[in-house]
Amino acid sequence: GEIHVNCSVQSHGGRGNPAVLALNTASVGLRKYLLAPVAAVHLCLHSDGTVIFDPTQNEVQQSTAELFFAATRDKVVMIEATGITRYIPENVFRNLTKLAHAAIQQVIDVQEILIKDMSDELCTTTDNEGDRVALGLKSLVSSADAQSKKSNIVQEAYEFISMKFCDASLRLFGYQDSLCEQRLKDDKTQVSVYTGTLLSKSTRGRREHLLLTAIQQSLITKFKPTSAELSWVSEEHAEKLARTLSDQVLRKLAQRALFTTSSKYQVRADRRGLLGNGCKMIRPLNVVVPALPSVVHGSSLFTRGETQVLCTTTLGAPRDSMPISSPFHQQRELSGNINDVTSGELPVGCSRYFRNQEAMMSDFNSRKVKADSERTGASGTFDEMKRFFLQYDFPSFSKGEIPSKNGNRREIGHGRLAERAMLAAIPPAGEFPYSIRVTSEVTESNGSSSMASVCGSTLAMLDAGVPLKFPVAGVSVGLAVNKESAFDKDSSLDYELLLDITGTEDHYGLMDLKVAGTTGGITALQLDVKEPLELDILYDGLKLARQGLLVMIDRMEELSEKSSCGVISKLQPRPSLKKSAPRVEVVRFDPMRKRDLVGPGGAVLKQIEERYGVSIDLSQEGQCLLFGENHEMVTNAKLTVRDLVADIEEGQLYEGTIIEIKDHGVIVELLRNKEGLLHVSEISPDLSHPEGNYGVVRSNFKVGDKIDVVCTGVDPVQGTIRLSRKELGTGGK
8 A cells, every 4th residue: 555644844943854854853753664764964064175064044045065965874765966166075974974874874774773662552553454354344364365475476586587588687687699608797998889770669669568468468377367376366356466466576587687687787678788889888978968949048849868958047037036036045155245335446437448348247246245145046136046947847648648637746857967067067146147937848858868968958058158157967876786695694786887877777776877078077866766775885886977977978069069050169159149038237336336227216227128128127335237128228228227227427438428618618517417617727738729618618628529538537515527628649639
């Protein structure tokens, strides 16, 4: 039967992950059904090397790595690790797992004490036979003997089938007559990409079905209801029992064949290893980037064997970011004020500033804004915002099935893993203020579609021009175990690790280790096991996954450069965004000038948005983000905003328009609401005219002319602005 465990959170004080307490409590509740107590721990690592157990949400956000670890006293059960801000080096991950495993020993001690103190009524099994006697019902003492016979018949069926179909099971997992001799195992064999032709998933599926049918027929023939072995079974249930036995027998037979072919012959079910060590081979890779027309901001088609994903990247406005909402999320406290910002850049409104994109970017990356945006993506605001989204779609046609009416938890879990794997590579909002949405649609699946989504997402974002901190790839590692050695306490466990596993190897193997990362370390890791696993096996699998990641990144670099005709070179983003991509410009200003930009009732802000077709986001700290589809209109809107919020500073060069000519000089409009006087004496000492100063002004300037001027002073009381052209070395037009 099924066991359902319901854990509900009644209250949360802010510290620790409720899932840890739920798992530890469930372990005690399921004490009669578990082989050993299981405990969990949640920890995070900070940049200074500090490890915090049961961290608060704020401590997690400030960390560089996060680990959820579950294990028995001596073996691991589940691991989920992510690099919050950057990748996790392999040696750091090893140390974290050792600390976590040491920490849960105390939890298991407490569990064992609780189990020991449980009342006998809860710990003992129900006396069904005594209850039957009390009710005067027929005794079923003989059923125990029948159960013993049933367990014996399973082993007998396996021994019978293994002798008859051993060769067929080996061929199902890649054995061929040419591999008549055992290969010598070479641990120094390098990871490589298989270049041959794979045996298709459908072909292997048909062969597996044929083997299952043959096993069923053999069991039905051998174990007839009239035989002594099945005398306790009615005739109507005999065939059903034989079919049930065939499923159990096939699984044991397939697990043994998987280990034998991989460890003894180094071949795989899809033919990898015929010309080398198939256990360290990655299925053939293919990359198409871009995969869709240029109307899509970024796209890629990533194929690994029979697993294929189509990834697209869409860039959106900063306001498309989503506030982080969680019942366990706490508001982050920010310290500092706007006066802490380094003021070494040119002021807005200066014509030199207009022509210097780097000045604008350096101003946006000021210490306060960068500290606020590095973690959350919120550009200068106090709100926690999520600006990167990854949607993982696993349609039923990708695995040849009819859609199910029920929700697919696989899509949620795998999408979350892929998103967290990419999160560490997303540039901060200060460098790339867009909201980013990646969609990964699995078009064909035969193992590790989530890790293929990581590879495809990297390529799609590079095609969209997203300046990733580093390229990220993903790969999975499986495990084939010799079940016979598992019961021998005097010998070590005999096992074989399999790189880049297929669906069949995942089904019959004992481990699915998904590792995403870059050349420097791990960005996300997830471990699923069917039985508790020793840590040493995990570390060996991590080492193999590391080698596979390096090979995959090199191969992705080669294929993407070839497919994009050099646009994406060395896994760097395309030089500029596509024409279809929207544009974002940033203006930084004194927060005291915000009311000049907003206007009464927001009239000025709405007018700018309507006139230029842009959306504007403002922060309390003096940051204006302009977003629009038309690059020219966004640039014009940026100039308008700068004119509204800029101040005139002495010694700076400005471009202005002459709006009035007077006898003693000209009136120049520098910004939309700033006017200054260019006195005739500040034009040039070399200019002269028979009509005097009036003639000099009239002969050289007219209303509507655009001229460059330098601010020589601003009256602190009246606010009048004095201008000059002497420093420019020219007086006339």
